[in-house]
Amino acid sequence: MPIYLPIAELSVDLFFLIGIGAAIGFISGLFGVGGGFLLTPLLLFSGVPAPVAVGSVTAQVVASSTSGALSYIRRGAIDLHLGGFLVMGGIFGSFAGVWIFGLLRAVGQLDLFISLGYLIFLGSVGVLMMIEAVRSLLKSRLSGPRAPRRLPGQHSWVQILPGRVRFKKSRLYISIIPILMIGFAIGIVGALLGIGGGFILVPALVYILRVPGSVVVGTSLLHLLAVMAVTCILHATQSQSVDILLAFCLMVGSVAGAQFGASAGQHLRGDQLRALLALIVLGVALRFALSLFIAPDDPFSMSVIGFGETA
Amino acid sequence: MSLLRLIGALVVIVVASAAPARAQGVILGNSDPNVTIHSNFTGRDITLFGSIEPGAGSVPVVGPFDVVIVVRGPSNDRVVRVKDRVFGIVLNAGHAVYRALPGYYAVHSSGPLEQIMGPGAMGDPRVSLPTISASARVSADSERFDAELVRLMEGAGLFHSGQRRLSFLSPTTFVTRIRLPSSAPNGAYLAIAMVLVDGNVVGTSSTTFSVWTEGFERFLSRMSRERPFLFGIVSVLIALATGWLGGVLFRR
Numbered sequence: 126m127p128i129y130l131p132i133a134e135l136s137v138d139l140f141f142l143i144g145i146g147a148a149i150g151f152i153s154g155l156f157g158v159g160g161g162f163l164l165t166p167l168l169l170f171s172g173v174p175a176p177v178a179v180g181s182v183t184a185q186v187v188a189s190s191t192s193g194a195l196s197y198i199r200r201g202a203i204d205l206h207l208g209g210f211l212v213m214g215g216i217f218g219s220f221a222g223v224w225i226f227g228l229l230r231a232v233g234q235l236d237l238f239i240s241l242g243y244l245i246f247l248g249s250v251g252v253l254m255m256i257e258a259v260r261s262l263l264k265s266r267l268s269g270p271r272a273p274r275r276l277p278g279q280h281s282w283v284q285i286l287p288g289r290v291r292f293k294k295s296r297l298y299i300s301i302i303p304i305l306m307i308g309f310a311i312g313i314v315g316a317l318l319g320i321g322g323g324f325i326l327v328p329a330l331v332y333i334l335r336v337p338g339s340v341v342v343g344t345s346l347l348h349l350l351a352v353m354a355v356t357c358i359l360h361a362t363q364s365q366s367v368d369i370l371l372a373f374c375l376m377v378g379s380v381a382g383a384q385f386g387a388s389a390g391q392h393l394r395g396d397q398l399r400a401l402l403a404l405i406v407l408g409v410a411l412r413f414a415l416s417l418f419i420a421p422d423d424p425f426s427m428s429v430i431g432f433g434e435t436a
Numbered sequence: 437m438s439l440l441r442l443i444g445a446l447v448v449i450v451v452a453s454a455a456p457a458r459a460q461g462v463i464l465g466n467s468d469p470n471v472t473i474h475s476n477f478t479g480r481d482i483t484l485f486g487s488i489e490p491g492a493g494s495v496p497v498v499g500p501f502d503v504v505i506v507v508r509g510p511s512n513d514r515v516v517r518v519k520d521r522v523f524g525i526v527l528n529a530g531h532a533v534y535r536a537l538p539g540y541y542a543v544h545s546s547g548p549l550e551q552i553m554g555p556g557a558m559g560d561p562r563v564s565l566p567t568i569s570a571s572a573r574v575s576a577d578s579e580r581f582d583a584e585l586v587r588l589m590e591g592a593g594l595f596h597s598g599q600r601r602l603s604f605l606s607p608t609t610f611v612t613r614i615r616l617p618s619s620a621p622n623g624a625y626l627a628i629a630m631v632l633v634d635g636n637v638v639g640t641s642s643t644t645f646s647v648w649t650e651g652f653e654r655f656l657s658r659m660s661r662e663r664p665f666l667f668g669i670v671s672v673l674i675a676l677a678t679g680w681l682g683g684v685l686f687r688r
């Protein structure tokens with residue numbers, strides 16, 4: 126059943142949209158990730174224009190992180206104080222990201238930037254995840270369950286920065302500068318590439334800030350939700366590229382798919398899951414690499430110059 | 437509104453320039469004065485038909501008559517980019533800008549244009565798609581993009597030339613079908629029929645129709661342009677509501 130997407134200005138099959146929403150939802154439920162980093166590439170590969178893909182996925186990420194964030198708030202597993210500083214940095218990052226997005230679009234290199242960005246980002250994350258997963262798979266095969274990894278020593282560059290604030294819930298007394306910086310960086314990347322950034326934010330919170338495991342996922346979900354909501358409004362305002370109909374079809378699919386993914390995830394082992402996710406991430410990175418290095422069949426492309434754009 | 441007025445003025449200019457002969461002796465009509473784009477719109481055909489009155493106006497009593505119909509849609513600005521290898525990476529390496537390019541242009545004729553209009557048809561701004569493209573180009577020294585623009589627009593179904601696609605039902609009545617793709621721009625369309633005898637235009641007639649996206653989709657695209665901030669906030673609220681409802685339904 127074809128459905129006309131008013132902002133993307135193309136007709137696509139409704140079941141195709143719900144289907145990729147469900148597939149991404151399944152993966153995000155299975156691995157506990159947001160899924161934006163797979164959804165935006167999938168939309169790009171199916172011919173949705175880059176601004177519309179990025180803008181619409183921000184709305185989808187808001188939907189897919191809402192119920193999780195709510196349940197963490199109910200359980201009190203969020204450090205609102207820390208989250209507030211993160212979100213503050215994230216909102217600045219989001220403004221910067223949307224501004225850069227507009228610049229790149231005006232000079233006609235947005236597609237190139239998104240391909241390069243995803244290649245570098247997914248490529249490095251995928252390789253790191255793969256190394257980690259293979260190492261832990263080998264270790265568990267050699268010596269049974271592996272010992273929990275010790276965090277690095279207590280004194281790092283984060284401790285010596287000025288502007289320290291006490292965060293009661295996380296039992297941390299750290300400078301707000303790295304918190305704002307992390308929020309800012311994730312905000313920029315999220316606005317440019319159409320990803321929530323949860324799977325860079327969680328390691329950053331754990332390894333750089335030493336946020337305890339009890340609040341790290343909830344706090345990162347709060348950041349994701351708030352910053353993606355702001356990014357969505359900014360994309361809608363600046364580039365008018367949020368296709369809510371597209372986003373809604375994806376949301377419906379992903380909210381349902383996530384349930385099946387979560388229950389399927391309970392039957393798989395953690396290191397196997399990580400290896401599988403690393404494979405998927407590397408596959409998408411490879412697809413971007415191909416688009417960067419193999420000349421397209423038709424080197425010419427055409428687009429309408431929209432309101433406020435210069436070329 | 438001022439944009440519509442501008443389009444109206446352009447249409448008047450086009451009519452005036454395309455009609456050296458008096459609009460008499462030929463009548464043109466269409467099947468759908470209002471074409472609406474629905475959510476399942478994949479393209480639509482409309483029929484244009486007309487009749488020649490021999491002896492009326494400057495139309496001679498005897499034929500044979502040739503007919504050329506051009507259909508022009510609302511203009512927009514376009515940019516054509518070319519990808520090239522720079523330091524091993526494929527990227528957009530050049531572009532040409534086209535201002536006020538017709539967003540839709542179809543030329544249907546009862547025979548090969550060069551036979552009907554003479555050898556000048558190749559450069560005629562009324563019927564030659566490359567000439568129309570070249571005159572809309574504002575970037576200098578990028579002639580190579582004109583042919584590519586025509587090819588891309590034809591691929592998108594927005595430019596169309598159908599030589600022999602116009603048929604005569606009788607020596608004086610003619611009919612043709614033009615296809616509007618789903619990407620056809622919204623707005624007023626003008627169709628002009630030119631009747632030719634021995635390469636000279638002896639009569640013209642025009643008809644208009646409008647293409648609109650209808651219903652919910654039209655509302656959405658209008659809101660996204662006219663109230664972008666509100667549109668963004670409502671999008672976020674919809675996302676929050678969907679996510680919350682999903683959580684409640686599935687007890688996450």
